[in-house]
Every structure is written in C-alpha cells, then in structure tokens.
Amino acid sequence: MKLVIVSGLSGSGKSIALDTLEDCGYYCIDNLPVTLLEDFVDHVMLKDPATYSKTAIGIDARNRNQKLADFPDSLSSIRNKGIDCELVYMEADENIILKRYSETRRRHPLTTESRPLREALEIEREMLRPVATRADIVIDTSFTHYHQLRDLLKNRLGEKGKSSLSILFQSFGFKYGIPLDADFVFDARSLPNPYWAPELRGLTGKHAEVIDFLQNEVIVKEFLHDIGYFIGRWAPRFESDNRSYLTIAIGCTGGQHRSVYLVEALSKHFQTITPNVIVRHRELR
Template identity: 85%
Template sequence: MKLVIISGLSGSGKSIALDTLEDCGYYCIDNLPVALLQDFIDHVMLEDRETYKKTAIGIDARNQTEYLADFPEKLKFIRSKGIECEVVYMQAEENIILKRYSETRRRHPLTTASRPLREALEIEQQVLRPVAAHADIIVDTSFTHYHQLRDLLKNRLGEKGKGNLSILFQSFGFKYGIPLDADFVFDARSLPNPYWAPELRGFNGKDQAVIDFLENEVIVKEFLQDIGQFIERWAPRFESDNRSYLTIAIGCTGGQHRSVFLVEALSQYFKSKIPNVIVRHRELR
C-alpha cells in the first residue's frame, strides 16, 4: 500500500498536486485532520486494502497547531503498519503567493478581519514546520506553471522499485533566484558564456551550435567531470540513508545556455546508471 501526504503553503499548488495524483489512480482526500489520521489508517485503509492501495491525503494549516506538532509521531505510526508513505511539501516565494492571491482574489484560510495576508503566511509557515521537517520531497512552485507542475509530480511520484534513488537535474538562472528545493547547487557562471557570441545568443543549451561551443572548452569538460564524480560518490550515500529523491540544481546567469547544456549532459550520462532521472529547465519556456 502507498500513501502520499501533500502539504505546504496555501497558494503553492496543493490542489493541483491532488488532482494530478487522482488522475494517476490515487484515492484522494483533501484536508484530512491530523487528529483523524491514525483512525483513517486503522479503520479505513487497512480494512479495504484494494480501494485504498494508492491513497493521497492533503494536510494543511487549518489543522490545530497541537495536532500538527504530533505529525512526526503519526508518520512513525503509518510506516510501522507497513505502508509506504511519502510526504510532499509544497512552497513558493512569498511575493509569488501574494501575487497569486491578488490575481485570484481568494481568501487565505488563516486570514481574519485583524490578520492580513502577509501575517497569515508567516503563521502558516510556523505551524507547518513539523510537516516540512519530515518531507521526502520539497517542491518549489515559484517559477512553475500548471503543466510543468503536473509533469514534475507525475515523474517524481511514479512507481519505482524499492531503494531506487530518483535524481532531478534542474537548470536555472541566478538572476531569477536560487531554487529553494535543491539539495545541491552548482554555479556555472565562471564558464565561457555563449551569450557573448552574437550568433549564439538566440539559442539555448539544447541547440547543437551551443553544444559544439561548450564541448570545445576544456574548462567546461573539467567542470562537468567534477560534478559527475561528486554525484557518483555521494548519491549512493543518500540512497543507503533511505533517501528516495535528490535534486541537483545547476545555475548560470540567465538559465539559457551553460546550465541547460550541463543538465542535459549529466542527465544523459546518469540515465544509464540510475533508473529514475528527471530533467527540468526552469527558465526555458
């Protein structure tokens, strides 16, 4: 049996996540109180294993704070029952969430007549810390649109054999901010930049002209080799520590040329070594 718990900040995409999992065959329940989680496992999931063999539950800040504080114990209980449980925590930058609420004109669940939205967001982050601290996957949706988020969740939560590590290689531009969900961040801004070659400026790191340019630079080869050796050495340590997911982010100035090339090259190399390799180019549209 498999249980996915979706939590995170309001406005970060939790509803999209649950809808995506429902499309993937999960039985989905939104906003289940943490206080009822143990009873749900005992008296619903375990008594009807066929119906609830793949279940997703949404847990948010509308729970009382003391119940959310008990989340780590509830998680231990779930796993003690032999249920494969993964916790997905979703977040986004504060200014992005504020913009989303402004555009949709929806009310944040923690706002009141005397509590503005920004203050509600701060409280929400505090009360959800016990959940965030035990997340198997942290998804930052600040720069992710609807279809990208759906594809990302489908890839990351797809069925895979026990003990297999899933690695997400992500390119990004430093000028737009560092990904908050990255486990390791590598800075490629010291490498030769195709942007300054006028004939290459309109291309990106997936185009052959840019690939040829970067493959001819010795320092690029050395950089690529060093990152590859680092991942080969340390990825098995994460897997042996029961980590299921690892996010490697590589950034350049604009996220168009060097970082895209490096992510493509690394993903191709590791696809022959690791069963679950995912690629995301944050700044490419």
C-alpha cells in the same frame, strides 16, 4: 501499502499535487483532520487494502494549531504499522504566493477582517512547522508552472521506480534566485559564456551551435567530468541510505546557455545508468 501525505502553504500547489496523484491511481482525500489520520489508516486503509493500496491525503493549516503539533506522533505511529508513508511539503516565495492570491482573488483560510494576507501567511508557516520539519520531499513551486509541477510529481511519486534513486537535473539562472529544493548546487558562471557571442545570444544550451561552442572548451569538459564523477560516486551512497530522490541544480547567470547544456549532457549520461532521470530547465519557457 503506499500513503502520500501532501502538505504546505496555501497557494503553493497542493491541489494540483492531489489532482496529479489521483491521475496516477491514488485515492485522494483533501483536508483530512489530523485527529482522524490514524483512524483512517486503521479502519479504512488496513481494512480494505485493495481499494486503498495507494492513497494520498492533504493536510493543511485549516487544522487547529494544537492538532498540527501532534502530527509528528501520528506520522510515527502510521509508519510503525508498516505503511510506506512519504510526506511531501510544498512551499513558494511569499511574494509569489501574494501574487497568486491577487490573480485568483481567492481568500486565504487564515485571513480575517483584522488579519491581512501577509500576516496570515506568516501564521500559516509557523503552524505548519511541525509538518515541514518531517518532510521527506520539499518542493518549491515559486518558478514552476502547472504542467511542470504535474510532470515533476508524476515522475517523483506517481511512476517512480521503487528500487532505484530518482535524480532530478535542473538548470537555473542565479539572477532569478537559487532553487530552494536542491540537494546540490553547482555554479557554472566561471565557464566561457556563449551569451557574449552575438550569433549565439538568442539561442539556448539545446541548440547545436551552443553545444559545439561549449564542447570545444577544455574547462567545460573538465567541469562536466568533475560533476559527473561526484554524482556517480555519491548517488549510490544516498540510495543505500534509503534516499529516493536527489536534486542536482546547475546555475549560470541567466539559465539559458551553460547550465542548460550541462544539465542536458549529464542527464543523457545518467539515463544510461538509471531509468529515473528527470530534466527541468527552470528559465526556459
């Protein structure tokens, strides 16, 4: 039986995650009290495994602080019952969440007449610390739009292979910040930059002209070879250690040329080795 627990900051995309899992065949419950978590497993999931073979439960700061502190014990107890349980924790940059609330005009569950939104977010982050520290997967949605998040979750949880490691290759621009959910970050800013060629500036690493430019550079070939060798050598070690997901982030200055080319090249290579390869270009819109 499979149980996915989705938690995280308000405004980080938990509702989208649950909707996506529901589309993937999960029976979904939002805002289940932590005190009922073990009872639900014992008296609902285990009593009717056919109906609840794939279940997703949302847990957030609407639980009381003390109940959230008891969450690690409940999680351990559930796993001891033989349930395949994964905990997904979602977060985003504070300023991004503030902007989302401003755009939607929704009320944060912890705000009051005397407690502003920023203070509520700080309290929420501290309340959820016992959950966040136990997470199997941390997803930062600061620069992820609706469809990207759905695709990412479908690949990682809804349709992932059970017997092989899922590798996410992600390009990004350092000028916009480093992805918080990356396992490894590689810096490609020392490589020749197509941006300085006027005819290539408006293109991306997916265009043939940029690909030709970078493929003809020896240092780019060496960089690509070294990263591929590193991942090929160490990915099986992660898999043997029961890791299901590995995120490889490659950055250049703006996330348009070098990092995109490298991610595309690496993904094509590893797709011949494992079927669970995901590609994401954060800065390409």
